Amino acid sequence: MASTIYDIAKKAGVSIATVSRVFSQSNNVSEKTRDKVLKIAESVGYHPQAYAQGLASKKSNTIMAVVPVMSNYFFMEILGGIQDKLTKLGYELTIYNVTGTGDNFFQQVEHVIRRRAAEGYLFISIHLNPDQWDRLHKYPVPITLIDEFYEGFDSVSVDNVQGAYKATKAFIDSGYQKIGMISALASSKPIQDRIKGYELAFEDSDIDFDPSLVVSGNTDYRDGFTEKGGYEAMKHMIQEHPSLDACFCASDIQAVGALKAMDDLEVSIPLIGYDDIEISEYIGLSTIRQPMRDMGAIATQTLLERMNDDKKAISQTLYSPQLILRKSTNGILNK
Amino acid sequence: MASTIYDIAKKAGVSIATVSRVFSQSNNVSEKTRDKVLKIAESVGYHPQAYAQGLASKKSNTIMAVVPVMSNYFFMEILGGIQDKLTKLGYELTIYNVTGTGDNFFQQVEHVIRRRAAEGYLFISIHLNPDQWDRLHKYPVPITLIDEFYEGFDSVSVDNVQGAYKATKAFIDSGYQKIGMISALASSKPIQDRIKGYELAFEDSDIDFDPSLVVSGNTDYRDGFTEKGGYEAMKHMIQEHPSLDACFCASDIQAVGALKAMDDLEVSIPLIGYDDIEISEYIGLSTIRQPMRDMGAIATQTLLERMNDDKKAISQTLYSPQLILRKSTNGILNK
DNA sequence: CTGAAAGCGCTTACAG
DNA sequence: CTGAAAGCGCTTACAG
Numbered sequence: 001m002a003s004t005i006y007d008i009a010k011k012a013g014v015s016i017a018t019v020s021r022v023f024s025q026s027n028n029v030s031e032k033t034r035d036k037v038l039k040i041a042e043s044v045g046y047h048p049q050a051y052a053q054g055l056a057s058k059k060s061n062t063i064m065a066v067v068p069v070m071s072n073y074f075f076m077e078i079l080g081g082i083q084d085k086l087t088k089l090g091y092e093l094t095i096y097n098v099t100g101t102g103d104n105f106f107q108q109v110e111h112v113i114r115r116r117a118a119e120g121y122l123f124i125s126i127h128l129n130p131d132q133w134d135r136l137h138k139y140p141v142p143i144t145l146i147d148e149f150y151e152g153f154d155s156v157s158v159d160n161v162q163g164a165y166k167a168t169k170a171f172i173d174s175g176y177q178k179i180g181m182i183s184a185l186a187s188s189k190p191i192q193d194r195i196k197g198y199e200l201a202f203e204d205s206d207i208d209f210d211p212s213l214v215v216s217g218n219t220d221y222r223d224g225f226t227e228k229g230g231y232e233a234m235k236h237m238i239q240e241h242p243s244l245d246a247c248f249c250a251s252d253i254q255a256v257g258a259l260k261a262m263d264d265l266e267v268s269i270p271l272i273g274y275d276d277i278e279i280s281e282y283i284g285l286s287t288i289r290q291p292m293r294d295m296g297a298i299a300t301q302t303l304l305e306r307m308n309d310d311k312k313a314i315s316q317t318l319y320s321p322q323l324i325l326r327k328s329t330n331g332i333l334n335k
Numbered sequence: 336m337a338s339t340i341y342d343i344a345k346k347a348g349v350s351i352a353t354v355s356r357v358f359s360q361s362n363n364v365s366e367k368t369r370d371k372v373l374k375i376a377e378s379v380g381y382h383p384q385a386y387a388q389g390l391a392s393k394k395s396n397t398i399m400a401v402v403p404v405m406s407n408y409f410f411m412e413i414l415g416g417i418q419d420k421l422t423k424l425g426y427e428l429t430i431y432n433v434t435g436t437g438d439n440f441f442q443q444v445e446h447v448i449r450r451r452a453a454e455g456y457l458f459i460s461i462h463l464n465p466d467q468w469d470r471l472h473k474y475p476v477p478i479t480l481i482d483e484f485y486e487g488f489d490s491v492s493v494d495n496v497q498g499a500y501k502a503t504k505a506f507i508d509s510g511y512q513k514i515g516m517i518s519a520l521a522s523s524k525p526i527q528d529r530i531k532g533y534e535l536a537f538e539d540s541d542i543d544f545d546p547s548l549v550v551s552g553n554t555d556y557r558d559g560f561t562e563k564g565g566y567e568a569m570k571h572m573i574q575e576h577p578s579l580d581a582c583f584c585a586s587d588i589q590a591v592g593a594l595k596a597m598d599d600l601e602v603s604i605p606l607i608g609y610d611d612i613e614i615s616e617y618i619g620l621s622t623i624r625q626p627m628r629d630m631g632a633i634a635t636q637t638l639l640e641r642m643n644d645d646k647k648a649i650s651q652t653l654y655s656p657q658l659i660l661r662k663s664t665n666g667i668l669n670k
Numbered sequence: 671c672t673g674a675a676a677g678c679g680c681t682t683a684c685a686g
Numbered sequence: 687c688t689g690a691a692a693g694c695g696c697t698t699a700c701a702g
Contacts, residue, residue: 353673392697
């Protein structure tokens, strides 16, 4: 049923090499021959098969984004930035969702780059330990990290310590003392950094750090970066610390849950989220902005340059996140 | 640098067939041989190459989701459902983002299935005209449609006419008359159906239909299914129709924008959205629920069955959407 | 349980 | 501009 290059060649009375050339945009084909081949190909719905092309040419024209969980606003925005860039450059994007946990997680990551299904890889929020990174280093495959960095890899990330610091310090500078933090999975690297920044702000201000003010909800699903996780955490926090007077939240999506918890419990304290996802502007959520689309675009650019020159100097781009003030901190921080 | 099956075979002192069998989970290999091969493969980081396997076996173990735009909450949820199902079954998911517009859009769709990079395809919100569907029908490729249906294709969709009808009728039954609708790109099929349901509710209640009450914001980006689109539409609507007393919104994400517009203009009328994305519960948005994750899972199931039996009867699953009442219609519709 | 060999559908020097 | 031929790295009857 499905026709091959041989069928087209026979019908057109040319060699398979010629048919191949027509489809590979080679200009070493006469106008006349090209038209004939194209017409026949069109009539039978022929198009070169991806796998055969990939094997023979050793090029797939594909770059692969490797992400730990699907359906996450942060990834969605980054993927949007990647897609915009890639489309312009004629590359195809494949998205690989690593579903494993623990050791299996790394095995999946390693597996996917070994299979050589793409010419280059964008790792989004893939956090590994040094042994694992070193091991990945052995593979002669272009990889650019997003939201992570490690010696020897190109990367594009945001300073999480600084982001959390800015949010917390803003509260402190406005006179707040009892500032909670809604956290998520403790082993998550961005969380560790954000907790570090949060702590640092207290240290710099000579305020004692109270670990019981860092709380998270259930972390089983999406590492706790969910509305529900924020809701649970805020509820818990208010019950344990009725005198809480401000709160920093590890993600905007958790902040959405936290806002509802406050509403349900009829308390109202200033809140700062993290990410600046699109809805934040509309619900008036103050937040620490990460330039997600830009990060996707820059990382893509970096990867393509690496693919063209494997001895280019390693580039590590580190963004400074920005504090955006809106209604959720109104009348307090805004002036 | 990268080793092949030949290298492994030579080092292990076996034939390439044996190495291949070790990796294809065939059990026709002695324990001893398998261990030896695996050890050597591990030491050099060998893994069969996807393209060579795909070509030789004519199987890619991959299914492809074809989506029109990246970064859309509706797709994200559906993809989540697909991913959950697929992971259990050992298939890989590739996501293809159709970026073209107009004729080019269909060409991209056709192109992607011709390349045979996957064993089966899930088309999410891919809306074509009859000629185009018929043309796609010629290809001997398993395809399941999500959020669309067409004669001869397996599909999983939701009754958009009914959804819009339910929302509008609920308003009418509560005594509202001047009910606006926030729409999006007029040529979008779900929008056409939702407008139809909206109209139908008026007809059934013998109320005159006022087309000027159907408004949309800018539709350039994501067909207008954006916070901004909803914001603009609501602002416009309130200005043109100060006596508006309720509003149905074509998506929750637009409703988020609409809520802000109401807030900015200091008006407050009941609002019903569409989709029931995760945040809706937390911001108290009444909505028409589409079972997005379920749709993804069921469609995946359907596709896999089709892949195993190409003469199975066509299945067209049509969900009835459900009205969910929350704070945005409080005290009015809730009892 | 194992190997030799043909084949999957392309690309790409090489020669003309 | 075009063709013959080798090769890409696997899988899979077939035979033993």
